[in-house]
Amino acid sequence: MSRRALTEAPHRIQVVLNHDKRDQFKSQVLEHPIKREKTQSFQDERFSDIVKELNKLIGLSNVKEFIYEIYALLHMAKCRQEAGLVSNQQMLHMVFKGNPGTGKTTVARLMGRMFKDMGVLTKGHLIEAERADLVGEYIGHTAQKTRDLVKKSLGGILFIDEAYSLARGGEKDFGKEAVDTLVKSMEDHRNDFVLILAGYTVEMATFLQSNPGLPSRFPIQLTFHDYELDELLQISDLMLDERQYEMSIQAKNKLKHQLIYEITHFGRQFSNARFVRNIIEKAIRYHAVRLFSQAGLSRQELMTIEAEDLVEKNTIH
Numbered sequence: 496m497s498r499r500a501l502t503e504a505p506h507r508i509q510v511v512l513n514h515d516k517r518d519q520f521k522s523q524v525l526e527h528p529i530k531r532e533k534t535q536s537f538q539d540e541r542f543s544d545i546v547k548e549l550n551k552l553i554g555l556s557n558v559k560e561f562i563y564e565i566y567a568l569l570h571m572a573k574c575r576q577e578a579g580l581v582s583n584q585q586m587l588h589m590v591f592k593g594n595p596g597t598g599k600t601t602v603a604r605l606m607g608r609m610f611k612d613m614g615v616l617t618k619g620h621l622i623e624a625e626r627a628d629l630v631g632e633y634i635g636h637t638a639q640k641t642r643d644l645v646k647k648s649l650g651g652i653l654f655i656d657e658a659y660s661l662a663r664g665g666e667k668d669f670g671k672e673a674v675d676t677l678v679k680s681m682e683d684h685r686n687d688f689v690l691i692l693a694g695y696t697v698e699m700a701t702f703l704q705s706n707p708g709l710p711s712r713f714p715i716q717l718t719f720h721d722y723e724l725d726e727l728l729q730i731s732d733l734m735l736d737e738r739q740y741e742m743s744i745q746a747k748n749k750l751k752h753q754l755i756y757e758i759t760h761f762g763r764q765f766s767n768a769r770f771v772r773n774i775i776e777k778a779i780r781y782h783a784v785r786l787f788s789q790a791g792l793s794r795q796e797l798m799t800i801e802a803e804d805l806v807e808k809n810t811i812h
Contacts, residue, residue: 542566545609553733553768554726555598558717562606569613586714587615588681590703591693593719596769599693600654602719607652610689618650626660629673637669641676649687658692659702671705678708695763722767727754730768734775735800740782745802750774753805778804 549559568585576582587610591599604621611619624644631637645653655661661670681690692699696718703709722730731750735741742750753774757765766773781804786792 542609542612545605545612548605551733552598552601553729554722555602555719558598558602558719561715561717562602562609565606566609566613569615573613584686586712588690588713589692589715589717590699590713591691591717591719592696592699593693594695594721594763594765594767596767596771597719597721598768599719600656603652603654603691603693606689610652616650616652616689620648620651622648622651622653624653624655625657626670626673629655629661629677630669632669634669634672637672638676641673642680645677645680645684645688648690649684652689652691654691654693657694659694659698662702662705674706674709678706678712681712721758721763721765724751724754724758727767727771731771731775734772738775738779740779740798740800742800743802746778746800746805749802749805774806777806781806 545562549555549562552559565587572582572585591603593599600621600623607616607619607621609619610616622644628644629637629641631640661674663670677690692702692713694702703713728747728751731742754771757770778800782800785801785804786796789796
């Protein structure tokens with residue numbers, strides 16, 4: 496485990512797997528499945544599909560490690576139950592901390608599928624929400640809106656982005672009512688849904704202290720780190736490849752300098768993979784406009800994004 500991942504270890508559910516055993520576990524799932532009962536083999540195959548999707552994601556090493564750990568934990572709980580041993584129910588509500596575009600929603604969707612495959616959730620669907628979806632305009636309205644949202648989430652995951660905004664209005668703000676209702680719902684529907692609160696790292700730490708009941712109810716706190724420059728370039732290559740496009744050398748150099756500028760000048764406001772997706776999609780539109788009036792286009796011309804197709808910096812925010 497990297498030094499950065501080690502600093503996060505105290506606030507994650509820990510599974511007793513040393514490095515060798517953990518690596519062995521990963522290779523068994525991906526390359527050499529253990530011969531077990533048909534039902535268990537099916538679960539391993541399903542998890543292998545999720546692992547393949549995870550491995551397509553650039554970076555997120557600490558998040559990927561955590562997902563291996565949680566799968567192992569849930570699998571061992573089933574094995575203990577079958578052996579007649581005590582198998583305590585794990586609390587799986589989580590806090591995702593990090594800047595925009597770092598993969599939080601994508602990972603939440605994958606977790607929903609994994610929890611369904613493991614029998615933790617009955618549906619595994621993801622309901623995305625923000626402050627406006629929970630907070631009403633008068634006393635009592637907020638509680639009802641929040642309960643309705645929880646009801647839609649039963650059997651799956653309720654993912655609340657920028658959750659810290661629920662505590663920004665002070666004591667008289669209806670956001671506090673939404674938080675109180677969520678806390679009660681976590682008790683009333685203990686095993687029916689998973690709640691994930693997401694947002695900026697510092698703001699989420701402050702938010703968790705706004706309600707005495709919150710920290711203990713979220714034993715899992717994952718940090719989604721900003722992507723490095725090389726990772727962002729890999730993400731751009733992956734996005735282009737999926738759409739059957741590629742960049743010329745000049746376009747790649749222009750994108751690289753653009754990313755350096757954005758990272759340097761916008762700091763945590765930089766939207767990481769979201770910025771890359773936006774710039775790629777706009778480049779594809781500019782590419783189409785540039786070639787629209789030309790006849791007899793070659794396959795290579797139809798695929799290649801040139802430097803002139805890339806939007807100038809500061810124009811896509």
